[in-house]
Each structure stands twice: as C-alpha cells, then as structure tokens.
Amino acid sequence: MEAAGISAGIALDHHDDGHDDHHHGPPPANRSSRVSHEVLGMLLFIISEIMVFAAFFAAYFFIRLVAEGHRWFPFEGYELPVAIAGVNTAILLSSSLTMHWAQVSIKNGNRFGLKVGMVLTSLLGATFLFIQINEYIHIGFSPQDHAQGTIFYGLTGLHGAHVLVGLSLLIIVTVRAFRGHFSPEHHHGVEIPGIYWHFVDVMWIVVYTAIYII
C-alpha cells in the first residue's frame, strides 16, 4: 500500500553523518530549523494520512446523511457491537501508554524499559487487530450487502490497515532494540514510529465515535 511505502521512507531514512569522517562527502547542510528531518517528515506525512481518513469520512457523511434513503445502524436487525469495540478501544489506548513508557525509558537510558515497553505495545496492537478481525467474522453483514456495510468495513478496515503498518514499524523497533540499537542520544528510530502509533490511536477514537457512538 502506498501508505506503507511512504511511512517506511519517512521513518527509516537515516542520516549518515556518522560516516562522514571516513570518506569524502557533501558538506553538512545548514540546519535552519530545530525540528529534525525525520520528525518533520513524519508530521507532514500524518497530515496526508489525516486527509486519507477525511476522504473516507466524506463518504461516511454522504452515505449516512445525503444518499437517497439514507439510514444508519441499527436497522433491519443489523447491530454494531458497541461494547466489544469499546473494550478494544481501551486496549489500543493503553498501548499508547506503553509506547510512551518505552520512549521515556530510552531517553533515560533504561534499555530494559524500552524492550518491555515495545513488546507490550506490539502485543496490545496485535490483540486489537485480532479482536477486530473476530468482530468482522461475527458481525453478520458484509460490505457487499449495503453501503452502510461498505463504509463500516471501509473506515474500520482503513484504520486496521494503519494498525498493521504501525505494528510492522513497532516490530522493527523491537527487533532493533533487542539487537542493541538506540541510546539516550540516538532514539529517533523509536520516537518516529511512536508518533505514528499515537496518531493511529487518536484516529481510532474518531472512527469509533463516528461509527459506533453517534
């Protein structure tokens, strides 16, 4: 997916300042901003991501409020499992906390905290996806049945795809953490996937509210 390609590009593109001593390279660029390339790149990428969601929310708006004969759940016996999804929301939100813990740990040089935090975050993310897929299996309608189903699967599936991308980034960070990478001075590789993960979590709150609550 295009999101995956770009986010990998932003998160993983790396300075090679460290190698400059060993061979001739370009003069170091002037830094005209305090923000680092990677963080700024990720923030801008998140703007694009928000617009991807915005386009799906536009579809949600049309299907729920504008289209001929528009209606919303529950109808004709179709119901959404608000409570289970609520539990899932809690799981995803707590993964933001563990992520934050991992980030703080490595800033303080606590490698153990980093590793445990990353493993926990990845597990919570995977649990979220598992419950989500389970919900799909038992929900009783398909995207082919009606536009309401289409946009339900569309929005939650889009978000699920983002969880998957985020989870892949988290696993990369975890692998690297266990291989001894990152230090209090160099932890961009944790920070940037972290920003993405927090974004995915906040986006879920919006999706959850729009689909299940209101």
Next chain:
Amino acid sequence: MVAKFRGPGMYRAALGTALGTALSYAIIGIFRSWYGLDPLFKGYAVLELSLFLAPIGFLIGLGAFDYWFRWAAGRPTIPDDHSSHGAHSWRDYFKVNTDHKVIGIQYVVTSFVFFFIGGLFAMLMRAELAQPGRQFVDPSTFNGLFSVHASLLIFLFIIPVFAGMANYVLPLMIGAPDMAFPRLNALSFWMLPLAGIMMLMSFGAPGGSFASGWTAYAPLSVTAPEGQVFFTIGVQFAGASSIATALNFLVTIITMRAPGMSFFRMPLLVWANFSTSLLVVIATPFIAVSQFMVLFDRALGFNFFNPTGGGDVLMYQHIFWFYSHPAVYIMMLPGFGIISEILAVKSRKPIFGYRMMAFSLLAIVVLGFTVWAHHMFVSGMQDWIRVPMMITTAIIAVPTGIKIFSWLATLWRGVLHLDTPMLFSLGFLTMFTLGGISGVMLAIIPVTIHVSDTYFIVAHIHYVLFGGSLLTIFAGVYYWFPKMTGRMYDERLGKLHFWTTFIFFNATFAPMHVIGIQGMPRRVADYAEQWAGWNMAISIMSFFLGLSALLFAYNMIVSWRGGPRADSNPWNALTLEWLVTSPPPIFNFDAIPTVVGGPYEYGVPGAVHGVLKGAEVPQPAGATASGASHGSATKDQE
C-alpha cells in the same frame, strides 16, 4: 550470471516484476480455493493484484528499498559512499541514484517522453476530428485516446516535470547539498515511469484502454472494461510519488536553508514549490481514496457508488474535485515560480511586491480548497451549493490577478532581454490571462450551464494548461538548460520554437471558444456538419503545433551533445544556483554559502544575494576550517 540477479539493477528488477506477478497468482489462487470459487485463477483478479505487486517487485529488484531493509532488520547498513552520486554515463540514469541533480534530470527527461507520447495521441484525435463522421479510429478508441492523452499529460508530464525541475534547482537555490531524504527522492522518481507505462499498457487490455476521461467518473469507471483499472492503479503510483516528493520538498525547505536565508529571502520559485507541496500533501490523498473506492466497487462489489445499495454516485465527484481543483494549482504554482525568476532576471529589476507574491501563493493554497464544486454545476448536486461556489471561485481569481499585476509592474521600465526564456514568459503572461478570463466566465453559473461539456471548456483548459503551465515549463527548461547540462542551447531555434508555438497554439485553441459557445460537445469522436470548416482549420493548425514541439526536441538533443560550453552564470542572475559551475559540482557546494540579501536586487548597485565561503565577506572562524578542507578535497576529486 547469478551475480547480475543478486545485485540491485535492471536484471533483478525484471526478476522482481516476474516474482510480483507470480505472487499475485499465488495469493488469488489461495484465496479462491479457500472460498471454493471456480475458476481458481480469475483473470481480472490476478490482473488487479499484479498491477500492485509487479511494480513493487520491480522497485525492490531495482534496489530502491535495499537500505531500508537492512535498517529494518537491525543489520549494519552499508555506509553511503556516495558512489551513486553524479552520473558518469547514460547507464547511471537507469539506476537508483540519490543525487538530486541526477534525479532531476531523470524526472524531466521521463516526463518529456510522456509529453511526446501524449502529444502524439492529440495528433491522432485531431486527425479523427478533421472531418465529421468516422475517419481513422472507432468511437471507443477515440474515447481511449482522449483519456490517456489527458491522464499522461496531467499526471505524467505537468505535475512531475515541475517536480523534476525543482528537484534540480531547489536545493541549489537554498544552498543545500541535497534533498532532505535522498533515498525517498529516488523512490519517488522510480514510481513515475511505472505509472506511465501502466497507463499505456491499458491499450492492450481486453475491451481497450480506459475511456472515461482523466476524471474517471463513477459509475462509468465502475462498470467500464478492465482497461479502467490501469488508470485506477496507475494513479496510485503517480500520487504516492508526488506525495513523497512534496514531503521531501517541504522538509528540505524548512530545515536546510543556507545561513541568512530567511523565509522572506527565499527565491519565489522556492515559495511556489513550498505552496505546491502543501497542496499536494493535503489534496492528493483524496484522489488516491477516490480511486481505491472505485477499485473496491469494481473488484469486490462494495457499494460506495452504488445507489441501489445505498451508495452515492455524486460523492465520487465531490471527492475527486476536492483533489482535482487544488490539482489545477499544483499544475500552475510552480510555473508562477519559474516566471518570477525569469522576469526579474530578464528585465533587470527587483520583483514588484515580493511579499505580496509570497502571500498570494498562500492565499491560493487556502482558497483552492473552497471551490471544488464549480466543476459540478450541472451534475445535479444540491442547488444551495452553487452560489457559494460561484462566489469563492470569483474570489480565487483575486490572488492570481495580484500576481499578474506584480509581474507587469516588474516589467514596467525594465531593460527587457527578449531571449527565448523571456519570450516564453511573456507568452505565458498573455495566454494565461486569457485562460483566467475564460475561467472567471465559467465561474458564472448561467454561462457554465450553457457551455459545460463543450469545446469552450477544452479551450479554457488548454489556455491555462498549455498557454499557462506548458509555456512556463519551456521557459524554465531553456532558462536552466545551461545549468543542467553545461551547454548553451541554440538561441535562433529557441526563438523559432517560441513563435511557432505561440502562433499555432492560438490558431488551434482560440477557435474552440467559438465552436464551444455554439454548442459543439467535447469528448465525442463525431460532430454536426455545421462545424466542419472550423474543425478542419483547427486540425491543420494543431499539426503545425505538433511540429513546433519537434523543434524543441531537436534543439535540446543537439545542444546537449554539442552546444557551446556555458559558464557558471550566463544570465547574470543572483540566486545561489548560479554561483557554482555549470553543471554544478558533485556535492553542489564545497561549503555551504551564506545569504546576505534578497534574491532579486537587480539594478541595485553592489547588491549581492549570497556569497560562497571563502569569498569576500569574512566568515567566523571555526566554520571555515572544516569548510576549507572539504573544499580542497573536492578539487582533488575533480
């Protein structure tokens, strides 16, 4: 032999493409057997998946991801030894190269290839339209021709050629050694040819190429033959490429400006690309999503645009135009930047109202998102949206008007050097103004209702895109040709190219206003007898217009190979790219230059914009020490 397939390059890319296709067969086979479907390999399912996976396989094979794969696995990355910087032979242009100057040329040349292919389709269409009735192609082929023509020229020419030129000159202009994310830059380039080839391949699809125009309205695009998905998926690659480049530009501009270059000392080309990149980052996701929705409706039977299932057809147009109106500015703002550079240099005067020029760009970015439904006045959308959209559309002409008047005031009492780049710039000023005027006419609902879907629209879009964007592209290519190639182009041929283009452009497109108002419909292979005379004239003129483009190609190729050597600053320009040799040294600057004044102080005695380290203006100690050693090292290398 095995080694050829293991290392990054075209061999491994071919292998990657084959593996991507094989993987698509496997995935479809597995899923269909799981669901017990028959036949196991459904043609269109495999096709749609491999349109994603084969290009990705190609990119992996080519080596666009090698560094990141190693990084992700936590293995030691191969330190970039800059061997991929610079190009020593034409072969280097077929590799993943991280040098922004090489990527810039890759971009520009690739886009011009698609320009000539798209232009060829235009010639075929005009041949068909020379007379009423059916001449050379059948109606559905004609639909394919205009669709692929527009899609190639918009997504594979105008948008990327601007990105390519900026790729080359923008880092130089702000005094940066490269873009912020060089590897991402290489990846963005390589997605482009894939998108273009995909769109061209659609002619081989059963049922012919995609034929629903560059707008691909649902439900037509949902029910059209398989050729359609080559557009649906091709656009995803072109879109991903432009988003990645836009991020790269924004980060480069914000974080890598030379010391002393405040935002209000940036050349307007940099401002223009800053604004364009904001538009790309915000708007492009909408076209990506609109095409994904079409794909889901087509391939999996979703109901986004299916009214019987509770979907909404007009929703497609809203989402599409929420991208595509900003996209017309994505196709124009970089051109505004080019014109600002050239007009100031060639009339030897500071830009009039520099700050207004910058602010009007930002105003266009904001207002650009408020007018999308002016493309939908006759679509049957809610009536109440019409008048607000008419008002915002009239308002958005104001910042554009400000720019036109600033340019005119820049020319006022200047010492005009009427060489090729300047002629194209002046041509742009006049033609784009005419296109803007027909645009404001179209903003007026009663007018639009009368001329919607007629040749009046064709005239408008060609006055803004050909007379606007393309003329700025020609101006920019001539202007930076010495910098990019180290050679001068042939000035006489250049002027001839301008005059033939200017005359035959008007002869081709001006009459379309007339037949449009008379009601001749666009996008149809045949027309009523009453327009036969006009169309014959238009077709003949358009062939001459086509020939004039060949003059350009000839001039570029011959001058690149054997033109006289260009010195570092043939135009006496102030901006930083002209401080270094033509073409620039491999890392742009031996040491980062310092900016000490505005970019356009032409005619101001003693004014300088930037100085190289070690030049007259004294530098603080410390910084110079490392700068000097770097400097000597580069000289040794040369």
